[in-house]
Amino acid sequence: MEAIQHIHHISAIVGNPEENIKFYRDILNLKLIKKTVNFDDPSTYHLYFSNDGVDNGTILTFFNWPNAHKGRIGSGQVERIAFRIPKDAISHWEKHLKAHDIEVSRTQLFDRETLEFNDVHELPLALVESEDMHDGSQDIIGFHGVTMLSADPLATVHTLTNDMGLEKINEDETHIHLETVGDWQHHVMVKKETPETAVHWGVGVVHHIAWSVPSTQVHRAWQVKMSGKGYHVTDVKDRNYFEAIYMKERGGIIFEFATEGPGFTIDERFDELGSSLVLPPQLEEQRAALLQLLPPIRI
Template identity: 35%
Template sequence: MTHGIHHVTAISGPARRNVEFYLDTLGLRLVKKTVNFDDPGTYHLYYGDEAGQPGSILTFFPWEHVAPGRLGVGETQETTFRVPAGSIGYWTQRLVEKGVKHSTPVRRFGETVLAFTDPDGMRLALVGVPGADAEPAWSVGDIPAEHAIRGFHGVSLLVKETAPTGAILTDVLGFTEAGTEGAYVRFRSGAPMGGFVDLRVAGDFLRGRQGGGSVHHVAFRAADDAAEAEMVRKLQENHGIRTTEQKDRNYFRSVYFREPNGVLFEIATDIPGFAVDEPAATLGEALKLPSFLEGRRAEIERVLPELT
């Protein structure tokens, strides 16, 4: 069974600006254009690799007039993507040319990390990974395939203390502790994409406030419903944590819970995937609605903003 991150869901400002940044600047693929099932007047946009594989999927709820979030304990501090180790120079130059706010590359756990922010202030980074050049890459537009993003590297979470979250990662979510560096404790799974979670100890630092640029939740992989049910059982029996009931998100089935430091976690099934309601070749081109909203399509399409 492959463990690791399934997707990361964040909050952004205007939808068109979000699409322009993630497609044109970062070169990701828009793999699904749907709505927030709980707030259907708002898009839910999914970006990823060519097929939208688990471990490559970054999703957004774009709200036009959202107030900025504030980073704090109980939140994702940074979401990181994998690129070939030799591509950091290319990306540094690209971020300069595109006017993207970024930091000088640093070394972390033996890898080169180039941190930057998106137009809403979401904290992102590119991690140069040896051997990633041999992995498949989605490339259209002006980013050469040899430099293209290969999916997630992982996330870093800002926590008061590492042990309670570490216990969930190792006992339930399929990670193992892989080392410490400074304030970071690293956990890894065997997944080639989305295989790392770093916990950054912040002690009694201020708690986060959700808003534009904030990560709403981090979703972890379960192969299928049975695997998800087993993880739910372990959470309750070993850690006293109850999840929500399972929710059908059309492209995966999910349960949600707050881990002990307050980060919202989801467990999402790998099945059925994004090609369940449109061909793989045309992913993300048409607005897809769940069956219970299809009758409201005309009304929903009227209120959603143009993306191009």
């Protein structure tokens, strides 16, 4: 079976949805492509953002818990989400973020110059330059990759390389550096040191990372393969825009495998994406009740 080619989406827990939109749409200049609800907890929003092309490999989603407590970063989670920006754009972004009173620091986290910062709800983020100019644009291209905090870093690396087909490209005293084999070349930095405490779900914490698979047939094959390797894999979940299965790898991080289709235009035209609250068919009859529970989005 073909190796995993790239990240499908990353989902994190944040706070107030209007603050969330203002940060990612108005400061990071990402496209709000879907306003819906968490299918497993429809009293909360599930907001989707992407690059302008809504390309697979660029989808960032949020569960909005506006009244929830702050999460605790720890083992068993993706820690930092890194976006890829065009070549020579890092100084522009550093100036832009500082103009919005966002504290930034330059590091070498991804084995190249990296701009680290947090979002409005203290979710750890980063920007990493591409090797390409991208027609003079300085906008975010998509994901560059993630850092991972594992309860068993070597087991996590084994899952990613031996079971999923990522390649190890470097190792230093702090991280093992992996990369997907597809065109996106998404990077994964597995931290060697295990945190003393486990992740505690709440605002400012990444919940899971989803890996892209091209079709329903391949999706079923991954379900069989990972189950056969001893992982507890869920039944297939219909997420309307894709199908999903979930598992915890042996370091405790939640991995999802998500199909590339049917896509985000199944219930909205491309030029109307993110403009209104859309619900899956099974929740449509609850629309009035849900609108009473959900905080208003007026922006």
